[in-house]
Amino acid sequence: MHFVIGIIGLIIVLVLGFLISSDRKHIRYSPIVIMLVLQFLLGFILLRTTVGTTIVGGLAGVFDALLRFAGSGVDFVFGGIANKESFPFFLNVLMPIVFISAIIGILRYVKILPLFMKGVGLALSKINGMGKLESYNGIASAILGQSEVFISIKKELPTLSEQRLTSMSISAMSTVSMSIVGSYMALIQPRYVITALVLNLFGGFIIASIVNPYHLENDNLVIEEDKDQTFFQMLGEYILDGFHVAVTVAAMLIGFVALIAMINFIFAKITGLTFQEILGYVFAPLAFITGIPWKEAVDAGSLMATKLVTNEFVAMTELAKGGWDFSARTTAILSVFLVSFANFSSIGIISGAMKGLNEEKGNLVAKHGLKILLSASLVSFLSAIITGLIF
Template sequence: MNILMGIVGIAFTFLLAWIVSSDRKRAFSKWKNIVVLLVIQLVLAFILLSTGFGEALIGGLAAGFNALLGFAAEGVSFVMGDLTTLEDGSAADVFLFNVLLPIIVISALIGILQFTRILPLIIRGLGLLLTKITGMGYLESYNGAASMILGQSEVFISLKNQLPHLPRHRLYTLSAQAMSSVSLSIVAAYMTMLEPQYVVTAIVLNLFGTYVIVHILNPYEVTDSEDAADVDDNPDAGKSFFQVLGDYIMDGARVALTVAAMLIGYIALIAILNQVFLLIPGMNITFQDVLGYIFMPIAFLIGVPWVDAQQVGSLMATKLITNEFVAMLDYTTMAEELSRKSQAMISVFLVSFANFSSIGIIAGSVKGLHNESGDKVARFGLKLVYGASLVSVLTAAVVGFFA
């Protein structure tokens, strides 16, 4: 049954991508690359979710991130003092302390890896490998690897020399990759709310899934003359070690505070909307319940059991209109009510930046580097969210085979 529903889910996702394709006649012109990328997704999902090797690998990564969270707790405890502990000596369960502030420490480590040129070497290596299988140019391959590590804002800095020369269709692909990924600095935060195996699986599958969706939704060819590998993977050149470290620490602080502000605003607004709906005579239903019923058919068609489809649909919609953190917090309150398969599928769906607020973040980041390119991104913003969301839908459908 899992296999049948998985096939239906993938076919349904392809249909949704084809409907809004910029060139429907060429949508499956690179079908060989699509098949290869899909097979890679299935193989990786099997290894990560159904083998001892995958379990050991994810266990090691989770242990590493947990250790980093422990080190981060020491810094947080020094600054926040008694606020981080309860009267019995146990750690206080405060989201800001346990989830958001550790982002600063992870960001600092990324800065060190950038300064020592280790991270750029890894990204370039992955980019070159991806050019062999994606059917796209080097720039798209490099950006896919970079987005998976750096995040949706920082990744465009390395492309600042290319942005003025990029046509709309290539800019769409680069933006979709940024929106479909997550920043390495917040992976540990995700692992405090979702099972580590699903966080890692989603990051890896989204990397390949973006190319699949873009081949259908935004098909094009890149000539050799258009594909110059002119990327600046050392934007911190000329800075001292402590300048770079300080910059990344402050970047981490801005991310943590931005997420905190968005959570306060979005959760409060959703609570207001839920209460408004409950005040409607004859209706004992919340705003999130309504969203769940709207997205319920989509959740079912990609393989979520019908009994869980409304709740999963609600989480999908919450992520789309707010952000992944809000949806993850909602998920933690209902996870035990869902089947194991539903837990796996919604967990991987939530791991990406695909939501409406990301339009402004990406457009603003690009606009800061090249004004006209930023305007282009803003104009295809809705289609960008649509495509990036389909990447998450495809990842969920693939995971459904093995959950």
């Protein structure tokens, strides 16, 4: 039964994308079909085969080692602050971002990361039927983050059309930053994080191809690199950037969790239901079409809605707390859904980052903010549905 519901959900997501498309006549269906097949194939390998288990185990081992190394630095600075046997979220989940950000900076400085991103971007452009820059942007967003990625193409920004900017923003909001992946793995199972990264990459291209099709006349690919920085200048910059991200996420979590607690209290006094419970009922049908059983759909819908109105960290933290009576399959679907930047605050993050580089282009992104968010949310649902069909 869940297979039939999943297929119906898949059709609903694609139809919704078609309905909000800016140019339905020019949608190219062949690349979309190819990418859907790739999503199922890669998802099956990662979730259902020994090869996939080995790959995921290896990657999880790498991040686990990085988190242990990061822990050495955290213990040196904050040792003794946390009580024994406690799990301080800021120290154990957010502070490792500083170290992983430094690793990313080093890989970029020695030209390994740009070479990888450029190579994969060129290869993806042969599959997705999109431009080299859009393809590069998809993989770069998953490594650098939704705001940092635009810094790497700042020379190209003045020449980019409104359509290209919109597609690139959809890709950026659909993915997550590699510097934060380790923190996600501290909250949910690594295999779901890695599966989501792969599915969202292709999902972003699929939805962007449907929602925002266009023909390219000029397909240049230029990756901006800062050649004036010394190694230690770069390292200091990336370490401070990582700390800034960690503190920003912490501040947002403090604010959002406190607000949700207050709103839940007010709603419970007035209606007898918390705000999250009400959102759960609203989102239950959406959770149901991903293949989640109806008896779990209200609770699952509550977490999905929490992610949309706050951010993925808040929802992951709620999921990690336990106390949910979810099956393994529902946990897999939910976990994959939560791994993306598709939430309301991301509209401000992307448009703000763009404005810092180019005022005009930033205004264009802000103009299409809700459409970009809706498209990125469709990507999350698409990845969740495919996970439900495979699991």
